[in-house]
Amino acid sequence: MSLYCTKLFRIQNPLLSLIQITSFSLPLIRASTLTTRASLSSQSNMVKAIRVHQLGGPQVLKWEDVEIGEPKEGEVRVKNKAIGINFIDVYFRKGVYKAPSLPFTPGMEAVGVVTAVGAGLTGRQVGDLVAYAGQPMGSYAEEQILPANKVVPVPPSIDPVIAASVMLKGMTAQFLLRRCFKVEPGHTILVHAAAGGVGSLLCQWGNALGATVIGTVSSKEKAGQAKEDGCHHTIIYTEDDFVTRVNEITSGNGVDVVYDSVGKDTFEGSLACLKLRGYMVSFGQSSGSPDPIPLSAIATKSLFLTRPTLMQYVVTRDELLEAAGELFANVASGVLKVRVNHTYPLSEAAKAHEDLEGRKTSGSAVLIP
Numbered sequence: 001m002s003l004y005c006t007k008l009f010r011i012q013n014p015l016l017s018l019i020q021i022t023s024f025s026l027p028l029i030r031a032s033t034l035t036t037r038a039s040l041s042s043q044s045n046m047v048k049a050i051r052v053h054q055l056g057g058p059q060v061l062k063w064e065d066v067e068i069g070e071p072k073e074g075e076v077r078v079k080n081k082a083i084g085i086n087f088i089d090v091y092f093r094k095g096v097y098k099a100p101s102l103p104f105t106p107g108m109e110a111v112g113v114v115t116a117v118g119a120g121l122t123g124r125q126v127g128d129l130v131a132y133a134g135q136p137m138g139s140y141a142e143e144q145i146l147p148a149n150k151v152v153p154v155p156p157s158i159d160p161v162i163a164a165s166v167m168l169k170g171m172t173a174q175f176l177l178r179r180c181f182k183v184e185p186g187h188t189i190l191v192h193a194a195a196g197g198v199g200s201l202l203c204q205w206g207n208a209l210g211a212t213v214i215g216t217v218s219s220k221e222k223a224g225q226a227k228e229d230g231c232h233h234t235i236i237y238t239e240d241d242f243v244t245r246v247n248e249i250t251s252g253n254g255v256d257v258v259y260d261s262v263g264k265d266t267f268e269g270s271l272a273c274l275k276l277r278g279y280m281v282s283f284g285q286s287s288g289s290p291d292p293i294p295l296s297a298i299a300t301k302s303l304f305l306t307r308p309t310l311m312q313y314v315v316t317r318d319e320l321l322e323a324a325g326e327l328f329a330n331v332a333s334g335v336l337k338v339r340v341n342h343t344y345p346l347s348e349a350a351k352a353h354e355d356l357e358g359r360k361t362s363g364s365a366v367l368i369p
Helices: 016-020 087-094 160-180 197-208 220-228 242-249 267-273 317-333 346-357
Strands: 007-009 046-052 061-067 075-084 109-117 129-133 143-147 188-191 212-217 233-236 255-260 274-282 304-306 338-345 364-368
Touching: 046 346, 061 346, 075 129, 075 160, 087 346, 109 143, 109 160, 129 160, 160 197, 160 317, 160 338, 160 364, 188 197, 197 212, 197 220, 212 220, 212 242, 220 233, 233 242, 242 267, 255 267, 267 274, 338 346, 346 364
Parallel strands: 188 212, 188 255, 212 233, 255 274, 274 304, 338 364
Antiparallel strands: 007 338, 046 061, 075 109, 075 143, 075 364, 109 129
16 A cells, blocks of 8 residues: 655754765764775665666556665765656656666655775765765666766765655756846746746745746645745646746736646746746646747747756756755754655556646655665
């Protein structure tokens, strides 16, 4: 049976120093008193993982035994405690994004305990609680080998389930709001799927930055959540045309930026909602890839169009630590309230994907090994 639970985490202890994270010298949670860098003696080389042998629906996610080796130089072995679920996992499973090879293990974020470190590695120790998001793919597993420079320390005040649910989504929100288009007081922003994992964070963070937030959702229930998350105006797109409503809300002026993770169903409407020299930020395609558009479609209002991904915004170690540091600081201070509304056993990842694609989820969903 799948395990469902709803939690609203409000973490109040401020970690202002996290904004200046620059190294792995921060205090780290220890899973035990062990600090040796050697492999744990009881460690097995066989673990359970979700494997995809052919592209398709949720049923292609198979629960299997896989072999895991020892970490090499520059690597750590991590025993996962919680694994984030994201729409990008669906894209790889269906073949919208191409995996390096078949079979593969999906998953782009997790939090776990370091159980072994590669030779010559300093700054990471057995027992450290760490998180990662992005590459390499493969977090739908009980354990995995990761490049040491891709993991970040999880502050003691943040629950591993929260960290696992927010790493990819939260760092995505960070670069979208702070770097891709820098939201400032007085801006008006449109967030599609405002009750979703990334959408919820965009609404909260955008509001905290002083922007007027407009969010689109599919139901009255999700509209209530979006309002609680800081949406000043909610649009139920199943009842109202969002372009018409945005024009009414902005008195025909349009919005400064649209954050669109829906794709095909909303793309042209999103462009129509923009003001002169507005920014169209297309960062997902849950409804399918948008149809091609001629340059003349953005020339009419001198619009900017970008299709960014997180991996291009955390290329260097410093960029990664800055993004994670600002994210964790906002979670710890209560600016971001992370909802983990659904948890599933890792073995039931197929059910999790089914619910995600069926729009039966809100907030974040997490797999538990």
